[in-house]
Amino acid sequence: MSVLVCENLTKKTKNQLLINQFSYNFLDNHIYALLGKDNSGRDELLEILAAQIQPDSGTVWLDGEELNANIKMQKRLCYISKNTSFPRHLKIKSIFRLMSLLYPKWDNAYAFELSEYFNLKRSQTYGRLKENEKIILSGILGLASRANITIFGSSLDKLDLKTRYDFFNFVYSHHTRYPRTLIIGTDYVDEIESIIDKVLFIDKGKLFETFTVQQIKNSFRLLSGKTEVLKSLITDLKVIGAEERYNHLTVCVARTLRKDEIRKFQKYLIKISEAPIQKVFIYLLNLREKKGL
Amino acid sequence: MNIVPVLSFHYNTYRRYYCFICLPFFIISGILLYLKKIPFLSSAAVCFAIFGSFSLGLYEYHKLYRYYHLIRPSDNTFYLSSIIFSTINATIMTIGMLSLVLIDGISPTNALLIPVVFLASIFSFSFASLFALIFKKIKIPELFIGIIVFVILVYLSDGKWTKILNAINRSLEISKTLLISLPLLFGGSVICFLLIFLKFKIIKK
Numbered sequence: 128m129s130v131l132v133c134e135n136l137t138k139k140t141k142n143q144l145l146i147n148q149f150s151y152n153f154l155d156n157h158i159y160a161l162l163g164k165d166n167s168g169r170d171e172l173l174e175i176l177a178a179q180i181q182p183d184s185g186t187v188w189l190d191g192e193e194l195n196a197n198i199k200m201q202k203r204l205c206y207i208s209k210n211t212s213f214p215r216h217l218k219i220k221s222i223f224r225l226m227s228l229l230y231p232k233w234d235n236a237y238a239f240e241l242s243e244y245f246n247l248k249r250s251q252t253y254g255r256l257k258e259n260e261k262i263i264l265s266g267i268l269g270l271a272s273r274a275n276i277t278i279f280g281s282s283l284d285k286l287d288l289k290t291r292y293d294f295f296n297f298v299y300s301h302h303t304r305y306p307r308t309l310i311i312g313t314d315y316v317d318e319i320e321s322i323i324d325k326v327l328f329i330d331k332g333k334l335f336e337t338f339t340v341q342q343i344k345n346s347f348r349l350l351s352g353k354t355e356v357l358k359s360l361i362t363d364l365k366v367i368g369a370e371e372r373y374n375h376l377t378v379c380v381a382r383t384l385r386k387d388e389i390r391k392f393q394k395y396l397i398k399i400s401e402a403p404i405q406k407v408f409i410y411l412l413n414l415r416e417k418k419g420l
Numbered sequence: 421m422n423i424v425p426v427l428s429f430h431y432n433t434y435r436r437y438y439c440f441i442c443l444p445f446f447i448i449s450g451i452l453l454y455l456k457k458i459p460f461l462s463s464a465a466v467c468f469a470i471f472g473s474f475s476l477g478l479y480e481y482h483k484l485y486r487y488y489h490l491i492r493p494s495d496n497t498f499y500l501s502s503i504i505f506s507t508i509n510a511t512i513m514t515i516g517m518l519s520l521v522l523i524d525g526i527s528p529t530n531a532l533l534i535p536v537v538f539l540a541s542i543f544s545f546s547f548a549s550l551f552a553l554i555f556k557k558i559k560i561p562e563l564f565i566g567i568i569v570f571v572i573l574v575y576l577s578d579g580k581w582t583k584i585l586n587a588i589n590r591s592l593e594i595s596k597t598l599l600i601s602l603p604l605l606f607g608g609s610v611i612c613f614l615l616i617f618l619k620f621k622i623i624k625k
Binding site for chain 1: 436
């Protein structure tokens with residue numbers, strides 16, 4: 128079992144509050160996605176969760192033990208950040224050997240299987256890998272570590288679409304075989320919505336919303352149709368975001384539609400669809416900005 | 421505290437340096453010394469040991485520490501492993517020096533060179549590590565280019581390079597100087613490692 132409990136985490140630099148009273152419980156065997164802007168404090172939060180930096184105040188508990196004070200607990204945690212790198216002359220097989228010493232549950236066969244799939248030669252040196260190959264190698268290390276809590280930073284976002292798709296397919300199948308907690312910092316959350324359990328929205332170092340994927344699917348709807356028609360129909364609905372393109376309006380409403388409402392929209396040829404998580408995040412962020420939060 | 425992974429990391433990182441630079445240097449020096457007595461060879465070997473250890477010390481905390489920290493943060497095993505590695509490095513350098521001393525013939529001065537090389541290697545390693553930790557923003561290539569330019573300038577400045585080597589050689593021939601340097605090098609190394617430990621703690625925060 129591995130439960131990661133964050134208690135009032137705060138981190139600041141000289142002029143900026145990076146993380147503001149972050150509290151959350153990452154439960155066992157769940158997959159979490161963290162969404163945030165570039166300077167939202169997401170990377171710093173992941174670094175704190177991985178014990179790479181210490182918070183100014185607050186504590187991270189892993190299974191009831193303080194993470195920073197307990198080195199043994201760190202064996203159960205693997206963080207693949209955008210900065211993860213190795214000496215240029217180290218061969219891939221040497222990196223795997225090193226990881227096998229660091230992580231007790233390291234799956235060497237799986238690491239080689241994945242590296243073969245992604246065309247990484249085991250005798251190739253790290254310095255000779257292309258940028259995307261380095262990222263995929265980091266991803267492989269994260270998966271094969273089989274650490275109880277594996278954290279992927281936003282580096283995977285730099286992979287091309289197909290490689291990313293393949294990689295997250297492996298994430299899904301490996302997680303099914305060896306369930307564990309995965310925390311993924313990503314901007315492309317819609318691509319992985321089928322494998323994640325919960326989404327955390329972070330802005331200015333603050334956790335401002337958490338949803339399960341199902342909650343987002345149930346609670347938010349996209350309505351789109353001709354601008355003048357749609358505008359007249361949504362007067363009594365709580366709209367969190369709108370986009371108008373060439374006399375065609377799309378709005379996002381934050382509630383489940385009743386049957387009579389659905390019928391009414393269909394009558395006026397308004398298209399109703401599920402709201403993508405990324406859009407919900409952007410709209411909620413815009414609302415916060417409007418409110419001056 | 422499991423130190424094996426970090427030692428393995430050190431081993432994988434540095435083995436090529438010993439195979440392709442250190443070993444050939446001592447073999448070639450040994451052969452040259454055996455075939456023809458070259459006056460500056462022992463001082464060149466001492467310089468090599470010190471400069472090599474200095475470079476490794478720079479790399480240790482400039483690059484390797486960061487690589488390791490990213491996969492296994494906030495434990496002290498890297499620091500401990502670094503001390504162990506600096507001792508191993510000094511031992512390898514001393515063995516190299518010992519082979520040269522054996523070829524050259526054992527004299528009291530030559531025998532004193534062995535502990536001097538050992539301690540000087542540890543000191544230059546620890547000093548460079550501390551330097552790399554304090555001046556994180558200075559990049560290693562820039563530093564090396566600076567050192568190379570300095571050496572070229574010294575060389576171009578009317579034979580002063582030979583004078584420097586002569587001076588090193590003379591100082592190495594004086595047993596008293598060597599004896600005085602031993603506690604200084606030891607003390608210096610201990611202070612450097614203590615300062616690294618303190619800096620290490622500050623960085624972790």
